[in-house]
Amino acid sequence: MPATDRAGPPSLAVFTHGELIGDALIKIPFVRALRGLFPDHRITWITTEGTHLATTLRPMMDGLIDEFRADTGIGRNPLGLLKPMPIKDRFSLVLDTQALPWRTLLARRLKHDLFVSACAGYRLSDRRPPPGYKEPRHVLDRLFDLLEVAGGRRPPLDMAVPIPAEAEAEARAVLPDGPGYIAIAPGAGKRVKCWPLDRFVELARAQVADGRVPVFILGPAELDWLPELRAAVPQALFPLQDAELAEPRYSPLRTIALTRRCAAAVANDSGTSHLFGLADVPLLTLYGPTTAEKLRPKVTRGAVLTASTFGGREMERIPADAAIKEVEALIGS
Template sequence: MTVLQALLKHADRLVGRLIIQLLPPSSHRDVRLPPISVLFIRPGGIGDAVLLIPAVRALRRCFPGVSIDILAERRNAGVFVLCPGISSVRRYDVASEFRAALKSRYDLVIDTEQWHRLSAVAARLIRAGARIGFVTNERRRLFTQAIPYEQDDYEADSFMRLLAPLGCGGGRGEGQFLDVAERDAETAESLLASLKRRVFVTLFPGASIAERCWGGGKFAELATRLQRKEIAVVVVGSAVDSEDAETIERAGALNLAGKTSLAETAAVLARSSLLVSGDSGILHIAVGLGVPTVSLFGPGREKKWAPRGDSHIVINKDLPCSPCTTFGYTPKCPVNARCMADISVDEVESSVLALLATKKIQ
């Protein structure tokens, strides 16, 4: 978490509730159809942004002429490059872009934040005919349509439910819903040239918090085993994942960590036969590209965030203390994230080989 992200969360706790109480509440109001202009507010991480895209696409299917803008953050704004047809993407944490959003006018603002209050305040301040958001705390006062939110619903389904007042939505957020631009696909081909179009498995060792990490040593051992079976391995990530990535590289993997943009990382994933990852934004990008995955869950909520379908295997030790994350907050673990540490290289390798053996992935 960056210093700015920490400050925003602190401000949300201290002043968000107070600001909400000072603002006049919004009365219930039906959404005027068809909407001509819609703003989705999506602060937070990469995974939330990815799983919002099925709802964005569903809205466009319902109303083909609608203009869709996004108000995101620096850390997740790049995701929306993978969703053609969005009119503009502004960033919540860039003052000039936030001011531009406040000066705009929309038929509808949809706040997709699940808990924090300041995004609801922003939705209330932006001129709009109607406002839709989740009912999780006092933020409900600022919406003209308040939507229930459940911790055990798959997150793409939760986002889709925000479209219910418009009479559209449907679907379950499954199947391919992300698109890679041709220029990024060409970059990926260049970066992967040394593999000579061999089948390869991609590893992502990173995570937003330490408790979700499996460990560079275990990923390196997995890479060694796969290469003994003549399966090439590629590691992706950002510069902050470099230490683990270098450990995996020493095991013979092609190391692309810190060498690609988010869109280029997606293009690498699109060429991959399979991704192995913890609960992460990169995992959700792979799912959105239709790439099979083996995912490692512990602190996070499997029902809400884990991939679904026959092309995905979720490994979860289901310890009594797991999951411990609620609304993005994970408490300090008193047992050193045993839920992740207990996942063995043997069971991850077996899951990878089982998926690669299916006709779908050959």
């Protein structure tokens, strides 16, 4: 009996290899669009490895994902093709989001009525895009193409995630109406992806000179920068280091709520840049050894500065005056 004919809502499974924090943040608009396109389906998120969607970002998944089956091991080894599939459920639709053909063949073994995968140019998929289709470079564009093929229409891309009222109230108390705030995130997962700290100081001082208040968003890995930044920019705010903040101090929703109080934001290629993107404020992202085309945050108004524009891959090649001009353009646009 087809899954859609059984009692209860139709079922949908998404198969991924897993999501580190950056991958998970990038996929949040996809998850929201998935729920919007299939509002009556029971959605199960199946991963080979772990996923931060089920842990760090779990509060943001309420009402979007009905069940997580994380760290299943499905797709960990090609020999899995010779073993029984550990998940016995049947799904009306299986969406395969990864790109390795042998993993897609494993995903196809999930019982399904319809299987859709972009792997190998949709050659292993039950549905395909029109002839002449060219795969876009950006991850979100690829995922939204997958939704369009599966659902028959393209859902809107809405980056601005809803924020609980209590998080909005807290952010308003920390950053009250009045001055123009500029969110600045100087950190990244690897220091090689970080613009030099003295350039962020120069950028922050330029905001102060224009009557704005720099708001530094520092994570636990950047706490050693706090004394230097406070001394260099005494007008700056450091909201996540407020001793009175309730735990968990580094909540993603808190960072998004604070950023939404800002006129613009600046970040390296980092998880925080994607949190800024989910706030959908004017955003400048800085790239050096990594590329912007595939993973840059998608926002209503955004800009990118790359080290390659200035002759190399090292972040220090990006001059401070170029970033200052981009921020001014974003605020004035």
